[in-house]
Amino acid sequence: MFKRPVGRRRETALVAAGLLVAVGGVFAVAETETGTQEGESDDSKYSEPYFNVRLWEWADGMCESMASLEALRADSVKKADRLRGKAGDPAAERESGSVAATYLRSASEALEGISRDFGAVDSLTRIPDTERLRAAYAREIDRVRPEAAELADADGLAGLAARERIGRAERVTSLVASIKEPDPSWDHLIQRDGTFERAANSPGCFAVRQAERERRSAPPEPEPPLLPAADGTSLAACADGACEVRVTKPATRVKVRELTLEVDRNDTEVTVRHSYPSGGAVRVNLSGEGARGTFGRGGGTTVTVELKAMNEGNAVLGITSSR
Structure with a gap:
């Protein structure tokens, strides 16, 4: 939204309604407003x-x-x-x-x-x-x-x-x-x-x-620089339980052993969600480098997701797991 100009209204009004008169080589404003009668709208100025x-x-x-x-x-x-x-x-x-x-x-x-x-x-x-x-x-x-x-x-x-x-x-x-x-x-x-x-x-x-x-x-805005990640954008690298991947899509799924993580990314944070087959879900918002979230099942695999870096178009996740 553009900021509306806020000026010195009295001076501006004089210029708007006045005449420029040269006096001794100096321009002066001669006011031409005659005023309004009581009860008359100021809109009469629009003449x-x-x-x-x-x-x-x-x-x-x-x-x-x-x-x-x-x-x-x-x-x-x-x-x-x-x-x-x-x-x-x-x-x-x-x-x-x-x-x-x-x-x-x-x-x-x-x-x-x-x-x-x-x-x-x-x-x-x-x-x-x-x-x-x-x-x-x-x-x-x-x-x-x-x-x-x-x-x-x-x-x-x-x-x-x-x-x-x-x-x-x-x-x-x-x-x-x-x-x-x-x-x-x-x-x-x-x-x-x-x-x-x-x-x-x-x-x-x-x-x-x-x-x-x-x-x-204006020229088109440049794409945000790609952040380095050991496994690039290969989400398949996470299947064995350990990876470092770059996420560029706003929403994607990552398979980590038998768990499936739903990852939503915007310019300021990453949300990771895991839904359980029996119902219910765990969701963690990662909004700063080093932020972590852990997901898992009792007696099964535990997965930790760490936000390692991010910019306007990319997020790098480090994913590890243990049994």
Whole structure:
């Protein structure tokens, strides 16, 4: 989210509403405001020919809120493509289930934030289209927000199979895609109304456009460097009970003797889970180098997993076992 410009409003207002007069070679501001009668709205300032502070403050809030919505739309399109067509491939489906859970939480939080942002924009009573535009966006966000929040509820996600999580995420991507643009839209208002054309030149709107240009022209981020591991990415090396492997996928399974470990990785931690045939499971979160978790059965194999290193795209696990 872009930080909204906070300036010295009185000085800015004078420039907005004044004339530059050369006095002895020095430019001075000659204030042209005549004031307002008691009970008259400050929105009367919007008859000024160029711009004023309140119009730009309104535009800043709208541009920043619309940019957040557009970012959520773009992310949802990417996630929908990634989640599509994973049925029938257990390994790919499990990985997508982890991606789906992360997306559900982030999309729900984003919708909550965007709803607050649109709600915080003060519309201008003398320019009805400003309130119509803001309210239209707010209604569309609030139409889909409750269902997205329900689908992303942590208690509801707990214990769901990967396919069910994917189904929930696909529903949220369709909800985001269904958010309609107001009619008339911001772009249409800019084309037909000089007030909105001036509003589009506010500092916040300019910052949004500049950030988008920089994003489009920036080179792709380099892949995180691979961390050294004695057995590379060969998870099969763990079958005999001892290995050092690099995990790059968000979700995978590791067979260690007769135990199967489910490993979920994100940029900051690794979660290792082992389910028992008789029911129940043990889960350990490893969030720092040297963190360990132990799994096993009474009278059988005991497996210890150590997080040896990690970065944004990799985690190195050292796995040992004993009988």
